[in-house]
Amino acid sequence: MSLWIRILAVFIGLAATIALGLVAAVTGAWYYFKPGLPSAETLRDVQLQTPLRIYTRDGRLMDQIGEKRRTPVEYPDIPPVIINAFLAAEDDRFFEHPGFDYQGITRAALNLMMTGSRSQGGSTITQQLARVYFLTRERTFVRKAKELLLAMQIEQEFSKEEILTLYLNKIFLGQRAYGIVAAAEVYFGKPLIDLTVAEAATIAGIPKAPSKLNPVSNVSRATERRAYVLRRMLELDFIDPPNYELAVGTPVVSRLHGPRVALRAPWVSEMVRAEMVDRFGLSAYTDGYAVVTTIDSRLQRAADEATRTALLEYDRRHGYRGPIARDLLTDLETGEGVELSGDELNALLAPYPAYRDLHLAVVLTVADDDSALVYVRDHGLATVPWDGLRWSPYVNDNIIGDPPKSAANVVSPGDLIHLLYTADEGWLLAQLPEVQGAMVALDPQDGAILALTGGFDFSASKFNRAVQSRRQPGSSFKPFIYSAALDNGFTPATLVNDAPVVFDDENLEDTWRPENYSGRFNGPTRLREALVRSLNLVSVRVLLGTGLGAAVRHIEAFGLPQSALPRDTSLALGSGGAAPLDVAAGYTVFANGGFRPQSYLMERVIIGDGEELYVAEPAVACDACEPDAAELAVQQALAARDAADPGTTQPRPVTIVTEQPVAATSEVPEYANVAQMSAHGLDWRPTVAEAPRFVRNFVTPAERVVSAENAYLIYDMMRDVIRRGTGRRARELGRSDIAGKTGTSNDRRDAWFSGFNGDLVATAWVGFDQERSLGAGEEGSRTALPMWKYFMADALADAPDATIDRPEGIVTVRIDPETGLVARSGYQGAIFEIFEAGHLPDVQTEEPGPIFSGTDPGTEADEETLF
Numbered sequence: 112m113s114l115w116i117r118i119l120a121v122f123i124g125l126a127a128t129i130a131l132g133l134v135a136a137v138t139g140a141w142y143y144f145k146p147g148l149p150s151a152e153t154l155r156d157v158q159l160q161t162p163l164r165i166y167t168r169d170g171r172l173m174d175q176i177g178e179k180r181r182t183p184v185e186y187p188d189i190p191p192v193i194i195n196a197f198l199a200a201e202d203d204r205f206f207e208h209p210g211f212d213y214q215g216i217t218r219a220a221l222n223l224m225m226t227g228s229r230s231q232g233g234s235t236i237t238q239q240l241a242r243v244y245f246l247t248r249e250r251t252f253v254r255k256a257k258e259l260l261l262a263m264q265i266e267q268e269f270s271k272e273e274i275l276t277l278y279l280n281k282i283f284l285g286q287r288a289y290g291i292v293a294a295a296e297v298y299f300g301k302p303l304i305d306l307t308v309a310e311a312a313t314i315a316g317i318p319k320a321p322s323k324l325n326p327v328s329n330v331s332r333a334t335e336r337r338a339y340v341l342r343r344m345l346e347l348d349f350i351d352p353p354n355y356e357l358a359v360g361t362p363v364v365s366r367l368h369g370p371r372v373a374l375r376a377p378w379v380s381e382m383v384r385a386e387m388v389d390r391f392g393l394s395a396y397t398d399g400y401a402v403v404t405t406i407d408s409r410l411q412r413a414a415d416e417a418t419r420t421a422l423l424e425y426d427r428r429h430g431y432r433g434p435i436a437r438d439l440l441t442d443l444e445t446g447e448g449v450e451l452s453g454d455e456l457n458a459l460l461a462p463y464p465a466y467r468d469l470h471l472a473v474v475l476t477v478a479d480d481d482s483a484l485v486y487v488r489d490h491g492l493a494t495v496p497w498d499g500l501r502w503s504p505y506v507n508d509n510i511i512g513d514p515p516k517s518a519a520n521v522v523s524p525g526d527l528i529h530l531l532y533t534a535d536e537g538w539l540l541a542q543l544p545e546v547q548g549a550m551v552a553l554d555p556q557d558g559a560i561l562a563l564t565g566g567f568d569f570s571a572s573k574f575n576r577a578v579q580s581r582r583q584p585g586s587s588f589k590p591f592i593y594s595a596a597l598d599n600g601f602t603p604a605t606l607v608n609d610a611p612v613v614f615d616d617e618n619l620e621d622t623w624r625p626e627n628y629s630g631r632f633n634g635p636t637r638l639r640e641a642l643v644r645s646l647n648l649v650s651v652r653v654l655l656g657t658g659l660g661a662a663v664r665h666i667e668a669f670g671l672p673q674s675a676l677p678r679d680t681s682l683a684l685g686s687g688g689a690a691p692l693d694v695a696a697g698y699t700v701f702a703n704g705g706f707r708p709q710s711y712l713m714e715r716v717i718i719g720d721g722e723e724l725y726v727a728e729p730a731v732a733c734d735a736c737e738p739d740a741a742e743l744a745v746q747q748a749l750a751a752r753d754a755a756d757p758g759t760t761q762p763r764p765v766t767i768v769t770e771q772p773v774a775a776t777s778e779v780p781e782y783a784n785v786a787q788m789s790a791h792g793l794d795w796r797p798t799v800a801e802a803p804r805f806v807r808n809f810v811t812p813a814e815r816v817v818s819a820e821n822a823y824l825i826y827d828m829m830r831d832v833i834r835r836g837t838g839r840r841a842r843e844l845g846r847s848d849i850a851g852k853t854g855t856s857n858d859r860r861d862a863w864f865s866g867f868n869g870d871l872v873a874t875a876w877v878g879f880d881q882e883r884s885l886g887a888g889e890e891g892s893r894t895a896l897p898m899w900k901y902f903m904a905d906a907l908a909d910a911p912d913a914t915i916d917r918p919e920g921i922v923t924v925r926i927d928p929e930t931g932l933v934a935r936s937g938y939q940g941a942i943f944e945i946f947e948a949g950h951l952p953d954v955q956t957e958e959p960g961p962i963f964s965g966t967d968p969g970t971e972a973d974e975e976t977l978f
Contacts, residue, residue, distance in 0.1 A: 116251035127415060142318050147908060148308030159183055160289070161399030165383050165407040168714060171373035174380035175578055177396040180370065186276040190303055193291055195350075196315035197279065199343035205275070210237045210266035237262040239318070240278045284317045285325030298326055308350055308558040309358035312340040347474035348892040374408045376415070378565035380573045382712055390716075390725075400724075403715040413905035414550040414562035417875075419468065421898035423531070425877065426544040430505030430512060434526035435463070439473050441525055453491060458525075460488040466568045469541055470530040473480035474522045481518035485538075487530060495530065499539040508886035532610035543568075547880055549577035549691045550902060552873040555699040557729040557813075558708030561871070562902075563692070574880065581674050581688030582878060586645045586837075586891065587854025587863040588675070588685030590825050591697060592654055593642055595665035597672045597821050597947075599657045601638055603828060604931035604944050604952055607649045607656075609641065614680055625651050625684060628855070628890070634814040637931050639944070643827050643836035645853060647684055663945060670707055671699040685854060694865050695874035701829070701850075703732035704915065705822040706813040728811060734819070736812035819918040820947040825852050826915050827945060830884075833866070838894050841866065841900055846907060848914040851899070853891030859884045862894035867912035871906060875899040920948045927955045 162177025198205055233258035234242070241261035248726045265274060267465040284294040295303050306314075316336035318322050326333040338359060345355045383402050387395035439459065440451070451459065465488075470491070481497035500521050504512035515521050521540065522528060531541040545566055552562040574580075593601075610632050613934040614623040627633075627647050641649035654662055663676050671694075676688035696710045706731055718726040767977050829850035831837045837853040841864075852864025860882045875898035878885065885894060925941040927935045932955040934941035946952075 112113065120855065125551070135437065159399075160397040161397050162397070163384065163399075164401045165380050165388060166401065166403050166840050167374060167376075167406045167411065168404060169408050170969050171408045172370065173372060173374050173376050173404070173406070174383075175370040175372070176380070176384055177287045178287065179397070180287050180293040180297065181280070181289040182296075183280045183290065183304065183399075184276075184292050186272045187740060188303070189276070189279060189291070190306065190311075192308055192311045193279070193303060193306065193315070195306075195344060195347075196311040196340055197236070197275075199347055199349055200315040200340045201239070201318065201630060202314075202344070203347055205236050206271050207820055208235060210262035211235055214499075218497050223589065235262065236278050237265050237274055240274060240281065241265060243278075243281055244443055258955045282318055282364065283321050284314060284328055285321040292908040296370055297368055298366075299364070300371065302371075306362070306593070307358070308341070308344075308354055308364075309361040312344065312358060313337045313363060316340045319763075326363045326365050327367050331361050331367075334363045351563055352531060374406075374411060376563070377569035377573075378577065379404060379406055379411070379563050379712070381573065381575065382563075382578065386713060387716075399715040399718055401473060402713055403717065404712055405561060405714050405727075406563070406712075407561045410552055410562040410906050411564075412903075413902050414426055414552060414564045414873075416905070417898050417901035418548050419565045419567060420901055421875070421895075422544045423541070425546050425885075425889070425894060426542065427502070429508065430503040430510075431521065431540065432505045432542060432545075433529050434474075435520065436527040437523070438525045439527050441474070441951040453486070456486045457473060457488060463527065464570060466529075466543060466571060468531060469543060470532065472528055472530050474524050477518050477522060483518055483522055484531070484937070485528070487538075493530075493538055495538045495540065496684050502540055508884055524755045527673065545569060545879065546877060546885070547572070547576055548875065548898060549575075549580070550873065550875050550879040551577045551691045551695050552871060552902070552906065553695050553699055553710060555702035555732065555867065555869070555872050556708065557731045558696065558699060559714075559729065560692075560710055560712045561874075562906075563712075572880070576876065576880075577691045580690050580876075581672075582690070582861045582876065583687065583731060583856035584646070584675065584685040584689050584694050585854035585856040585861060586650075586685060586865055587694060587852050587865050588687075588689075588830060588873075589642060589645065589683075590701065590852055591666045591669060592650055592657070592662060593638065593828070594640070594701075594817060594825050596653045596657045596663040596666055597824055598817065599661055602768075602931075602946050602950055602952060603637065603639040603824055604926050605638045606635045606931045607641060607652050609636045609646050609649050612648055612651060623681065638736040638929065639828050642852075643831045645832075645837050645878075650683040650845055651680060654680060665817075666697075668707065669700050670709075671697050671908040685856065691863075691874045691876045694863070695872050698865050698872045698874070699732075700816055701822045701825050702869060702872050702915065703813075703822075704734060704819045704918070705815050705817040706732035707816045708732060708813045730813035733810060736810065737815070764886045788836060818920075818947075820920045823915060823918050824920055824945065824947065829866075838866070838896060840892060840896050841903070844900060844903055846912070848912050849903070849907075853896060855890035859886065859889050861885075862891045866899055866903070868891065868907075869915045870910070871903075871913070873899055873902055873906070875902070921945050922948050922951075924951060924965065926952065930955060932956075 159181055160177070160179045161181050161183065162173060162179065164174045165174045165176070166172055211569075245254050255875040269277070280290040280292075282291075283289055284291070284297075286297050288297040289779060292303055292315060294317070295301055295310075298314065299310050313326055313336075314331060316333065316339065319336070321327055323361050324333055324336045324795065341350070341355055344350045345352065350358070381821065383404060384395070387400060387402065390400070391400065456473065457797065460473065462469055468486050470490065472487040474483050474485050475492075476484045478484065479721045481500065483495045483500060485493055485495055487493050497518055500518050501515060502521060503514050506512050529541045531539045547566050548564075549566065550562065550564045551560065553559065554561055563577050565577045565579075566572050570753050595606075597603075609627070612625065614625075628645065632648070633644075633646065636644075636647075637647060637648055639645075639655070641653075649691065657665075659678065659680065659682065664680065666676060671689060674688040675685075675693060676682065677687045692710060696708075698705055711727055711729055713725070714727050715723055717943055718724055827850075829838075829852055830847075832852055833841045833849055836852045841851060842850060846868070848868040849866055850868070851864060854863030854865070855861070856863075856878075861876065861878040862885060863874070865872070867873065875895045877889075877894045877898065923943050923945050925938070926932060926944045927938060927940065928942050929940075932952045935955050938955065
């Protein structure tokens with residue numbers, strides 16, 4: 112026994128020596144490495160790189176921009192299945208050890224002694240956290256020592272729940288996904304709460320080798336790793352055998368998902384991205400900013416759909432240009448046809464870009480019944496009937512070829528084509544339109560951009576035609592010319608001669624002979640009728656009568672760019688350059704009664720826990736914000752007093768005496784008690800239209816640029832454009848509150864329609880990027896108006912009437928339609944016309960009334976004209 116006692120004593124002594132040596136080593140390492148180690152406390156201040164997120168006004172995610180995809184999550188919001196899966200995969204004793212696991216370290220040491228390999232690191236979750244935040248991934252004993260010491264610090268500073276939360280938000284999980292929320296989106300397209308046991312185990316298996324073990328990169332290795340995680344979860348009683356069997360038997364899905372975007376508006380997203388980088392620099396991509404835009408998701412969807420539909424309709428009218436590629440199925444070595452499986456066909460089609468709604472397909476065979484068997488990428492085999500293939504060929508922009516007699520005249524086996532699918536007609540032959548378009552919609556009260564589409568497909572062209580283009584607005588510019596005329600002596604009943612005119616202007620490159628679209632001349636025409644019928648020659652004479660300088664100064668106030676305002680007589684026909692957003696913004700002045708709001712897109716910028724870094728404060732069209740007669744009199748009196756006694760610096764009291772006391776406003780609801788007021792006040796957001804006197808105290812009023820009477824007269828004339836003029840196709844909407852104007856530029860290179868009511872302004876444009884004619888018969892009413900109409904049909908569905916209120920300064924008078932003069936009493940041929948009070952035409956006499964046919968002697972004559 113004494114021998115065994117001596118052996119035991121030696122063993123105990125040896126163990127104690129080793130233990131003391133370990134303590135001494137750890138203590139020495141602590142004091143050696145501690146000065147160079149970062150403080151674990153700094154983890155509390157670490158800001159995780161989080162991408163920029165862009166939302167609609169109604170809270171729908173439009174885009175997520177940034178190199179790292181991450182959405183931080185709090186511990187209570189992490190499902191237990193996720194926690195258990197990561198513990199089983201990485202550190203099952205996490206809630207027991209002090210930051211390092213001696214069992215894991217022992218296993219790693221034994222493995223090193225037996226194999227010479229450091230393949231088993233023995234790192235706990237806390238050690239991994241220390242490494243990803245503070246250290247590199249180099250595999251050295253020094254780094255390992257620092258990692259262990261930092262882990263001990265972290266355990267002293269943070270609770271286990273805090274450590275696990277930091278880890279699960281920080282860890283890289285492949286495919287640019289950082290953190291478990293991003294991984295759930297990237298690999299499964301769902302939120303954490305909806306993950307199954309199999310999906311949770313798949314994600315938990317990734318950290319060991321994110322680039323190799325994620326299911327998108329390698330399905331087989333991800334499946335093997337998931338099986339290990341599930342087995343560990345079963346051994347640790349985190350799941351029961353039935354759930355284990357179900358999870359193991361579930362196939363691993365190899366598919367990359369994007370963020371859970373509820374609405375895609377890429378041109379809007381790009382505008383926001385550029386603005387955010389301009390404001391915040393490159394940190395816009397990493398600091399977790401959330402931008403709430405003015406976009407209305409319902410209207411944005413309507414704008415996207417309207418733009419695409421109108422452009423596809425135009426494209427179909429002009430014929431089929433042929434397949435994207437030919438002979439796709441021919442073997443290049445033997446020249447013989449080959450049969451390919453579905454996977455091989457998908458691989459064959461994979462290099463070609465995808466466009467929304469356009470399905471890429473290859474023609475396999477053409478049948479005797481003139482149908483075609485095709486393989487549609489990511490869909491499979493499909494049959495396109497003869498009715499879906501019957502499409503005349505394109506010849507040029509003015510001509511299409513004869514209708515095809517058989518399917519063989521349209522497609523051949525091996526042709527790479529696009530298809531559309533509709534529920535009514537099935538598969539239809541299609542093509543990516545060469546023509547482009549844009550649509551923009553604004554709130555006329557404050558200029559908020561409610562919808563914006565910059566082209567047919569962002570992936571095909573990122574150029575934002577709604578904002579960046581400079582195209583001739585054509586006749587859609589005429590309302591601005593007519594507004595200037597109304598401010599310079601014209602009325603809706605003024606007669607203007609619609610007759611030929613020739614210009615030899617030094618500001619023009621050559622002699623200019625403007626013509627009406629119809630090529631006809633109508634003689635003396637009232638201003639209203641000229642706008643309704645979009646008569647070019649009348650517009651030119653109206654500009655002459657207004658004066659070029661006066662017209663330019665008037666139109667500048669609408670906010671149009673200088674590129675839209677050429678200093679020559681072609682201004683009358685919209686020969687300058689403007690973007691659809693510019694034109695729509697100008698039309699808001701007519702829609703809101705004469706005010707000029709500034710267009711804006713970003714409503715709020717939020718960061719972190721909801722702190723608002725920016726809140727838009729747009730100027731609002733506000734009649735009630737303008738001084739009434741009494742206020743105006745006081746302002747004038749004060750101004751006169753100060754002008755008479757400029758040396759006075761002390762404020763002096765001013766007493767306003769009214770005949771009757773001012774009654775309390777009825778705009779604010781009457782509340783029974785404070786609790787009712789508080790409950791209602793939290794949700795009450797009155798508009799200027801609903802409570803103008805109340806709201807005037809809280810808004811910045813927009814600048815008035817034309818009188819309410821001027822704006823209303825233009826609105827009323829443009830209502831007739833839709834009732835009986837060039838915009839009458841819009842009558843299909845069945846609304847009496849809308850007004851608008853068509854526009855077609857020189858040589859039909861641009862087609863426009865801009866229209867509005869009191870609640871919404873929208874502009875549609877169609878044209879080619881490389882400017883050329885849209886073709887015979889393509890003008891604003893046929894090409895752009897349908898786009899506007901499709902949009903408004905959705906935008907105004909179930910919307911109440913928004914007819915613009917008639918100002919008090921507008922009067923209705925009976926006139927002689929032939930002379931434009933006030934009709935004599937009893938005159939049978941009279942019609943009603945509206946005028947600004949104080950600007951009425953003369954009363955009709957026996958003699959014919961005046962006809963305007965040239966420059967007015969009282970206006971600027973800075974153009975040389977020849978009549």
